[in-house]
Amino acid sequence: MVRNEIQEIRMKEYFIDAAREILKGEGLKSISVRNIAERAGYSYATLYNYFNDVKDLIFECVKDFQKECDQFVEAGSKNSRRGLPRIKSITKAYINYFVQYPGIFELFFIESTNDFVNKKTDLQVITGSLNRLCEPELIYCVENEVLTKHSADKMINQLLYSVVGLLTLYINRRQPKTYKEFMANVETELTNIINK
Amino acid sequence: MVRNEIQEIRMKEYFIDAAREILKGEGLKSISVRNIAERAGYSYATLYNYFNDVKDLIFECVKDFQKECDQFVEAGSKNSRRGLPRIKSITKAYINYFVQYPGIFELFFIESTNDFVNKKTDLQVITGSLNRLCEPELIYCVENEVLTKHSADKMINQLLYSVVGLLTLYINRRQPKTYKEFMANVETELTNIINK
DNA sequence: TTCATTATATTAACACTGTTAATAAATATA
DNA sequence: TATATTTATTAACAGTGTTAATATAATGAA
Numbered sequence A, B: 001m002v003r004n005e006i007q008e009i010r011m012k013e014y015f016i017d018a019a020r021e022i023l024k025g026e027g028l029k030s031i032s033v034r035n036i037a038e039r040a041g042y043s044y045a046t047l048y049n050y051f052n053d054v055k056d057l058i059f060e061c062v063k064d065f066q067k068e069c070d071q072f073v074e075a076g077s078k079n080s081r082r083g084l085p086r087i088k089s090i091t092k093a094y095i096n097y098f099v100q101y102p103g104i105f106e107l108f109f110i111e112s113t114n115d116f117v118n119k120k121t122d123l124q125v126i127t128g129s130l131n132r133l134c135e136p137e138l139i140y141c142v143e144n145e146v147l148t149k150h151s152a153d154k155m156i157n158q159l160l161y162s163v164v165g166l167l168t169l170y171i172n173r174r175q176p177k178t179y180k181e182f183m184a185n186v187e188t189e190l191t192n193i194i195n196k
Numbered sequence C: 001t002t003c004a005t006t007a008t009a010t011t012a013a014c015a016c017t018g019t020t021a022a023t024a025a026a027t028a029t030a
Numbered sequence D: 001t002a003t004a005t006t007t008a009t010t011a012a013c014a015g016t017g018t019t020a021a022t023a024t025a026a027t028g029a030a
Helices: A005-025 A033-040 A054-077 A084-100 A102-110 A120-127 A129-143 A149-173 A179-194 B005-025 B033-040 B054-077 B084-100 B102-110 B120-127 B129-143 B149-173 B179-194
Strands: none
Touching (some): A005 A033, A005 A054, A054 A102, A054 A120, A102 A120, A102 A149, A120 B149, A129 A149, A149 A179, A149 B149, A149 B179, B005 B102, B054 B102, B054 B120, B054 B129, B084 B102, B084 B129, B084 B179, B102 B120, B120 B129, B149 B179
């Protein structure tokens, strides 16, 4: 019962890495316990020696993607001017991360009825991630009297709704059809929300 | 091979009605061919004598729900003053229809990776439905010079994005937690978009 | 009415899904 | 080396959509 910690972590990672590859590539529709295990080089039942169920495994991926997304956004926004311009950059980078990995958007915002990711706290963490990324800049804006506390709250709400709407329609429903059109719509929406 | 038309339509409706009941009640997660057939009083394989596959059946439901949604919106907005106020009423009614039947929202805007509803034209019809409902009022606004053609296009786009974002987060992710909070957010968003 | 043909409904089966229990294999301990 | 423990695998269950083969019901002609 007292399993070697290092070995256990290593084993877990084999499965997590396999699952991440599938999610990034084919997306949620292609993931299955047998699929993950095969890619990890083990039998499907072995997975259950390291995870309670597939939800637990998938949520480990969610946490990793979350970190990756944070880094992607950081890299894509650090050179922007602080305040409103950086909020715009952060949001654009956030959107582009999910455009690059539609399967991860599915996992973060769409999936619910199927059997992955259902812990309440997990959901709060996911839906709050744009908020968390923008928070330093929102505080900066309030401190410099560019925004009131109330208008900052309102703005981050509007941003999240528009981002989720834009991405849901583009990723899930192919509307608009091209990336160029999509990004033009993104620009319009963000300008309207951020620059009033 | 030359089946009685009336009987065929009747049979189709038995399955469609059964599927609609399930979708309205438990939602997409609970639907299955065996489930539908049992509720219709037939064997699961009989369904395939009347539909090519379950996607075809589900899309018949989509069309029905579409009509029902139109009527619901019509009833909830016909007494509003024409122009911008009615656009707001239409959008609110549209939102409330999906709040009442979250499973239908799933079917209309979320589902894609799973195996229901995938014909391209069908998707266009669904995502264009708010646009279609608002169109007479948008034209009215342009004619009365309340809006320019360009600002009308922009408005309907923003409306759709916000509506889908609001509903996705509320239905799929329980954010915000209460209906009251949700409707307050709806009001804020719609006011911001429609009344500038 | 009886028989043959056609149309419709049903059961059995296939390939998948997540998960669990029983078994096989590998490792560690004495 | 022999025993005990840990880890991995196969077999199985209940579920999914779908298809082929079979059973039942309805219809036609004699």
